């Protein structure tokens with residue numbers, strides 16, 4: 110189903126970056142990673158809420174979204190320098206991610222990947238984080254009100270928790286997938 114996201118982009122205009130991204134950036138800063146690791150991928154970047162924060166912190170950013178409208182909204186922010194920014198219009202289902210990368214952010218976007226492609230795409234994300242940097246964003250639970258939508262991916266809490274790194278492993282390679290709206 111093709112969605113018109115412009116109502117959403119208008120509604121969140123001017124909102125601060127997601128708390129999950131801020132937490133991931135804190136974790137990243139505590140790791141002694143090489144300067145070349147400061148390449149962030151913003152998956153399903155939308156109108157740029159999180160991309161802007163990465164650019165403000167002088168990260169190189171690859172901002173990806175399937176919607177041309179999203180990228181147009183993002184590039185409409187003339188208050189920011191886009192020297193460090195690359196944009197790509199592509200669906201998760203068709204993507205090959207660059208590797209290595211320092212951080213992968215996917216705020217409220219990964220659930221829109223079709224279930225058929227999700228496992229491979231997840232593996233790509235993990236493989237691209239060879240420096241051990243964080244991934245951050247949200248997954249949707251299988252009791253979500255949209256969970257009857259077969260074109261989207263939902264996760265059962267028990268399975269998700271056993272598949273994702275435990276808090277213990279998180280200390281070594283910080284990764285987090287936190288829910289909640291902000």
Ligand SMILES: C[S@@+](CC[C@H](N)C(=O)[O-])C[C@H]1O[C@@H](n2cnc3c(N)ncnc32)[C@H](O)[C@@H]1O
Nearest residue numbers: 153154155174175176179200201216217218221
């Ligand atoms: C709920 S919005 C989140 C946007 C942004 N990350 C934020 O937090 O404001 C979901 C975004 O995912 C994008 N999207 C949806 N399905 C996608 C797909 N299959 N591949 C790539 N992007 C997709 C949409 O165009 C939209 O911009």
